[in-house]
Amino acid sequence: MAQEKDATGAMEWRIKMADGSSESLAPTEARGCPGIAWLALKGLVVGLVMKVCDFLKKAWDLGHNEPRKVIHGVKVGMALTAVSLFYYMRPLYEGVGGNAMWAVMTVVVVFENTVGATLSKSINRICGTLLAGFLAIGIHWIADRSGKDFEPFIIGFSVFLLASAATFSRFIPSVKARFDYGAMIFILTFSLVSVSGYRVDELFDLATQRMLTIIIGTCLCIVITMIICPIWAGEQLHMLITGNMDKLANSLDGCVADYFNDSEGFAGSDKESDKKLLGYKCVLGSKATEESMANFARWEPAHGQFNFRHPWKQYLKIGASMRNCAYCIEALNGCVSSENEVSELTKKHISNIAIKVSSHSSMVIKELARTMKTMKKSSAMDLLVGEMNNAVLKLQEDLKSLPNLFINPKPLLQEPECPENNTTTKAEAEATALMDIIPLVTLASLLIEIVARVEGMVSAVEELAKLAEFKAVGAEKANQNQTSNKIVPNQSAHQRV
């Protein structure tokens, strides 16, 4: 009995500890059903509160990290409040009749995060409504002429036919990319107008009023989205691509440097290496975002550094070439982190040149990012690409001298004439040595492939420079750039160590 008491006492204590509150609970056996129900309810409520807190915390973090999203929310609120003025101000209200509703709806549906998306939706909405409205009135006119009996059939059939065709057209890639929303609005307006035309006699008045409210709504959206803290899809795309380039350069650099430094006991902090990993992963997963942004960016007028007909499509090609490069970095990362251990000696043999290749490639990538950021042709680019290619040649040469290394273990200390060993032992040693250098050879070969893909990036950016007519920088500036470029690798090497 005393033992039982002890046990319940212990349980009570444990519940208290788990709860974290000092509230005293009766022992479980004494409480029965209502007690358990109370506990369950309490658990449920606590769980719910925790979930809500967690959600709010996430929302707060998001708002804190990306204040533009909060601003967008405020902008939508402003636009909606402004549009509801139509209800409060009697003269305006009577001007558009009961159709002020359409202005509210337009604002809610059309107001998007970026200017391009808002413009695209606005234009789609207006064109879709206009086209469908005229078509519906035309068909209504024909149906009206053909007598009361045929009217419902003609209208019903036309609704069926056009709705089916327009819905199917939304699957066609070229329509989906640019006019998806317009096709939906076309179906909506056509069915609404042609069907309500059967009842409402003042069809034309209705159509004009509705059109007017939609135009008022879209104009309000466009003005607010372009004046208050505008978020341009084009600018976002530009920043995404240049940011991703920097990330790619850092992860390439970090990945190779980590491999050679780890063994020397210079492992970076976990956070840093995580950040490095995140780098190329961002590039891998950004295709969908890039495509939608490029789609929206073409609707945008000139803004900042960008003209109206900025070659946004080329950004997609640059993105694809970056992903190509990131695939290789992914494979490199996988091969490098596999368990095969390489002896320090062989590692050291190509570590310098491998780090040189990776840092030269990442310098080229960073220079590409700089070219895009400043929108000025880089005069240092050819030099940097040349240096990168030289480093690759050197790497290939060093690879050639690897066999020397494992036939004559200390090539620098002994003479080239190697002592005559037993052939079988030598062959065995060589076999282990080859197994030893496999990760190194793979790394080198992937690095060479990465360099080839970086060149793909260079030509994609060069095409952009041609299409967007980047200006060349002045000679002095170029020199400055070159010196600053030369300083970069040392700096970053210092930071890494």
Added chain:
Amino acid sequence: MAQEKDATGAMEWRIKMADGSSESLAPTEARGCPGIAWLALKGLVVGLVMKVCDFLKKAWDLGHNEPRKVIHGVKVGMALTAVSLFYYMRPLYEGVGGNAMWAVMTVVVVFENTVGATLSKSINRICGTLLAGFLAIGIHWIADRSGKDFEPFIIGFSVFLLASAATFSRFIPSVKARFDYGAMIFILTFSLVSVSGYRVDELFDLATQRMLTIIIGTCLCIVITMIICPIWAGEQLHMLITGNMDKLANSLDGCVADYFNDSEGFAGSDKESDKKLLGYKCVLGSKATEESMANFARWEPAHGQFNFRHPWKQYLKIGASMRNCAYCIEALNGCVSSENEVSELTKKHISNIAIKVSSHSSMVIKELARTMKTMKKSSAMDLLVGEMNNAVLKLQEDLKSLPNLFINPKPLLQEPECPENNTTTKAEAEATALMDIIPLVTLASLLIEIVARVEGMVSAVEELAKLAEFKAVGAEKANQNQTSNKIVPNQSAHQRV
């Protein structure tokens, strides 16, 4: 003069040829401005007609290849025609007043391609409307009590606050994935009801009618989408993943076999190799589709082989493991197709085992696809994985014996005791030999990495089998499977040759 005539004649001829029509054109000099305008107009019209024809051809091809998309269009047409019955049938029309419009709008907006998407939008629409309606009526009641002067301010402020908050909430990932549309409908309904509440006195009646029409619209959509040729998001996701697995297996197989066969003069046809390339690229780019389908699939009821709570999230993990594998195949493909030439002898040395590793890995992937298709645990899996790992071990051993090969160029014809050559010549020969085997070593090392990633796929599918409670196949069936598996590589090898 005769020469000039000749020149214009030649030009006329050329125009005729380019045009493809036999229509005779007057020489350019005789025509002047109206003639040029006519030509330009004609070019424009022809260009436009060509574009339209091209568009229609694309649409026809799409409809021909994917008849389900045409069926979806027809389904939407049917739903819209059905909903317009509300206008034609007087008793129904009077039941819901002028709000029948909302039923049309609901159908247009809610009817999506897959059942899951339609259900998700329907539930979002109903919940969003209900929540916003009640909230708007509550706030309207409070505003009504606080006097005529304060009313517009209270309503305006509440619209501003709630619209801003709801718009911002759409950026939070968990809301965006499941309740994005609901949040939009919430804003729409709240602004419409609270703003029109200022004018319309019978607010409650309006709200009920609108709710009723929305429910009618969504029910119609759900019934039509689930009865007529239903397209289930879950089934689509399942088919996408299993299809991608087969593609991955084929491209892995094809990529390695092509490399070793090409040199023997057995290049596959262009079309086939293109298809092979397309294989893993499909896997690389399917992340967004998989995610949206998994999101929709959770709303779907039990259908076909799938229960209501089928672990759709696990499909995303399987997809991620497949992409991991595809990244390596991409790198492999890049390294293999680079210009470094390998001598036939060294190539032959590991060609058999490398092809064996790749065909064993692709057999494992195909078995995974079969497991998922039949939804039955494969008894052959352990055996296949074992064989794959054995092949990897053999590959590693063969790599070890590669140095023997290039020290003793004909290891099978000569004795292991090698004649004593001049050391420097030997070293040189070895250097070239190492350069020679670099692509092979890279290929082997990437293959080993791919095998590791295939094992990641195996464990992801095994977890799915556990979560979805796949049944084990009978012993006889397993034996059958095993034998049929054994036949597969030979068959495919024949097809390739």
